[in-house]
Amino acid sequence: MNNIRGQCVKGAKSAIAISIIMAACLVLLGCERSSSVEAKFENYLERLANVQENEAIEVATSTYEYPRKRDLFQQPSRQTVGLVDALQLSKCHLMELVAQRNTVLGKVQDQFRSLEYEVALLSGLKSCLATNELNADLNQDLQRIYNIKWQELPLHITNTLYSSDALYANAFSTNWYTEETNQGLYSLQSALEELSSLHALYREGELPEYFDILSYQEEIEKYDQLGRISYSLQSATVYLHASTQQLKQYDSVIFCGKNRDTTKYRRLKNVFQKYYVGEIQPYLADLNSAYHTLSPHIGILYTANLDKQYHHPVQSAYTEYKQATINHAQYWMSLFKRCGDQVGQSR
Known part of the structure; x- marks a missing residue:
């Protein structure tokens, strides 16, 4: 039994060593190309x-x-809704969205998630205000927040493009492009297309029915x-x-x-x-x-x-x-x- 375990351990170590060597070879091959x-x-x-x-x-x-990431970030304003008013947002199915944003993790979320939140919040507020089911004071307060959030949406797009960890990591390099090292190119293309579409709709005063930028984040961040x-x-x-x-x-x-x-x-x-x-x-x-x-x-x-x-x-x-x-x-x-x-x- 001990011999079998020993062989397994040795086999695992050999597999790890081979993986490390292969990874190193791929890196060197990329450098050579x-x-x-x-x-x-x-x-x-x-x-x-x-x-x-x-x-x-x-x-x-x-x-x-290359510019520092902190020099590229633009600070948006912070709009809040009181607790009693926030409870009324449950009528518009926004309570859960706002609650997630107000958690510790929500307050420090990256620009990709932040942009998705802003688009979802704007869509929700727009639908909510159109129902005429809110009291006059809350309606006025939410309309004010919607207007500010709407004006700041391009700022969130800019932050995603320039100061998000993923796109900042992708944007600058001192390596040559080759066909053999083009991993992530099409994810980058899709992300830029998604952001372009969002901006084009914004200029027409519209919002997308469905907006997904997070699905490209990991792939974009891995490559440059x-x-x-x-x-x-x-x-x-x-x-x-x-x-x-x-x-x-x-x-x-x-x-x-x-x-x-x-x-x-x-x-x-x-x-x-x-x-x-x-x-x-x-x-x-x-x-x-x-x-x-x-x-x-x-x-x-x-x-x-x-x-x-x-x-x-x-x-x-x-x-x-x-x-x-x-x-x-x-x-x-x-x-x-x-x-x-x-x-x-x-x-």
Whole structure:
């Protein structure tokens, strides 16, 4: 019996050890894939410089300073209802909701739960006031609270977007986005869509019949997709600018045309085909796809009543990235035109 127990303990320990090793390998694999993205950009730049027989431009990706969560939080007002009046809310089925909010846990609930509470309370108050079953004083008091709560709903949406633990953890990163590390992307998309829909209804003076944001919270908090996409757009922009500058700065050493030594041109064209078309463009396509998965709902980040210095950088990062890709493509098109080639034409 003791031998069996001993074997079981050893087996359990082995299983735990294997799990730890597998988890470590997955982390390392993620790091390798992430760093390999940067290696592709660095290799491409080095190859361009080698053909030009000049030094590669030094690239320094920026260290981004992210705002503190407490600087992003906006304090809503606190509206209360007296005990006797609160008892009357049972007529409108709001007593249980308000009671849960007034517990110790309810008072410290996170922004996701707080937003769900605010939407549920507003819906309940709206229905309650429409019944005309309350006395005049309570009706007036609840109408005042409803008006204040209604005005503050965008503030609660902003707090959920910017200062909730889940979305704050998701929003900032120093890791590259890759297709292999895109877990949580679609939960993030769904959460942004839910918040966008809520805000759109609010602007029309309406509330959703059903509002669920909590179901996405755990998945969003585990990953950093919004941060990865932003960081990748910013970093890719830096490398694309450097590569374009490298090409333009030493363009004069690339000869083509009759009676010219076109060796460097042919080698440079090979670099374009093998490293830009073969490696960089597929990655940029993946990054574009990730951004466009979120882009229909990204606008909700900028409806916030928040100082612009605190706005999330993803939208401006994409604008700059898009221009950097255009500038880079324009150089190649101008070079191929100068040398009588079509873009991507093999010779």
